Amino acid sequence: MIEAVRLRKHYGRTKAVDDLSFTVRPGRVTGFLGPNGAGKSTTMRMILGLDTPTGGDVKIDGKHYTEFKEPLRKVGALLDAKWVHPNRSARAHLKWLAVSNKIPASRVAEVLEIVGLSEVAHKNAGGFSLGMSQRLGIAGALLGDPEVLLFDEPVNGLDPEGIVWIRQFMHRLAGEGRTVFVSSHLLSEMAQTAQDLIVIGKGQLISQTTTEQFISDATKDHVRVRSPHAVKLREILAADATITEDAVDGALVVHGIPAEQIGEIAAEHQIVLHELSPQRGSLEEAFMQLTKESVEYHAH
Numbered sequence: 001m002i003e004a005v006r007l008r009k010h011y012g013r014t015k016a017v018d019d020l021s022f023t024v025r026p027g028r029v030t031g032f033l034g035p036n037g038a039g040k041s042t043t044m045r046m047i048l049g050l051d052t053p054t055g056g057d058v059k060i061d062g063k064h065y066t067e068f069k070e071p072l073r074k075v076g077a078l079l080d081a082k083w084v085h086p087n088r089s090a091r092a093h094l095k096w097l098a099v100s101n102k103i104p105a106s107r108v109a110e111v112l113e114i115v116g117l118s119e120v121a122h123k124n125a126g127g128f129s130l131g132m133s134q135r136l137g138i139a140g141a142l143l144g145d146p147e148v149l150l151f152d153e154p155v156n157g158l159d160p161e162g163i164v165w166i167r168q169f170m171h172r173l174a175g176e177g178r179t180v181f182v183s184s185h186l187l188s189e190m191a192q193t194a195q196d197l198i199v200i201g202k203g204q205l206i207s208q209t210t211t212e213q214f215i216s217d218a219t220k221d222h223v224r225v226r227s228p229h230a231v232k233l234r235e236i237l238a239a240d241a242t243i244t245e246d247a248v249d250g251a252l253v254v255h256g257i258p259a260e261q262i263g264e265i266a267a268e269h270q271i272v273l274h275e276l277s278p279q280r281g282s283l284e285e286a287f288m289q290l291t292k293e294s295v296e297y298h299a300h
């Protein structure tokens with residue numbers, strides 16, 4: 001479990017992290033979302049003791065990261081995939097990490113196997129693609145078989161197969177009871193990966209909730225209806241719903257009446273329907289809605 005209490009980090013006048021409190025629970029994948037410059041990386045660095053908070057506190061199972069004697073056994077992290085010695089082989093890099101944390105060298109082969117890099121383990125990590133580097137970084141995070149895992153933008157540079165692999169992998173880690181905390185810009189990916197979300201903007205907490213709840217709180221469900229008698233149906237429904245038209249195919253977009261009821265009303269009036277589909281909001285919509293006040297850089 002990771003617990004931040006009134007965490008702050010100021011760089012001069014910039015409040016990178018500002019009075020931020022949250023809890024990351026074990027057994028779940030928790031997504032860490034926020035617009036560019038929101039303070040995600042700064043927060044992750046403070047969790048890992050790489051930055052000292054200006055105020056407040058962040059602890060892992062009640063301790064500061066720096067209090068763990070062999071931290072890799074407690075917390076594994078992938079912050080910067082390119083953080084390897086370019087002239088070291090993948091295997092040598094992991095061995096060096098293992099030795100410095102008193103982890104048996106035999107574990108290196110295991111983690112290389114887990115991330116699918118066994119066959120290129122002898123090659124210089126400097127020549128790895130970003131996707132391979134991400135896998136190597138993940139192997140490093142797994143070395144100590146830690147209970148807590150932090151990943152900063154882990155799917156950057158991964159191809160679709162790699163993205164699916166990492167999603168399933170994170171679910172597996174959480175399924176084993178570990179705490180998995182992952183930041184990402186890819187919202188549709190996060191919607192499928194994270195069960196819980198911590199959303200920040202301008203260093204402050206915007207929302208901490210389940211992904212499901214986040215989406216339903218911030219977006220409005222609606223129903224798409226297509227009918228050869230759309231004009232008549234629209235007139236009937238208009239008394240109880242807000243209705244617009246889809247600009248692309250002219251479908252009615254109905255807010256305020258559930259799909260079942262629309263179906264019943266249509267049947268009552270003998271109106272043929274060609275489509276009746278309930279639509280859920282997306283994480284993108286919810287995110288844009290909730291962070292619009294906190295985006296530092298807008299495109300105009």
Ligand SMILES: Nc1ncnc2c1ncn2[C@@H]1O[C@H](COP(=O)(O)OP(=O)(O)OP(=O)(O)O)[C@@H](O)[C@H]1O
Nearest residue numbers: 011014015016034035036037038039040041042043
């Ligand atoms: N070492 C530093 N010195 C000064 N300002 C910094 C430093 N590190 C971060 N900042 C500032 O703190 C704010 C938060 O940055 P941070 O990198 O944590 O955000 P982020 O949410 O990870 O962004 P991104 O999604 O773009 O990676 C930004 O305004 C950034 O410019």
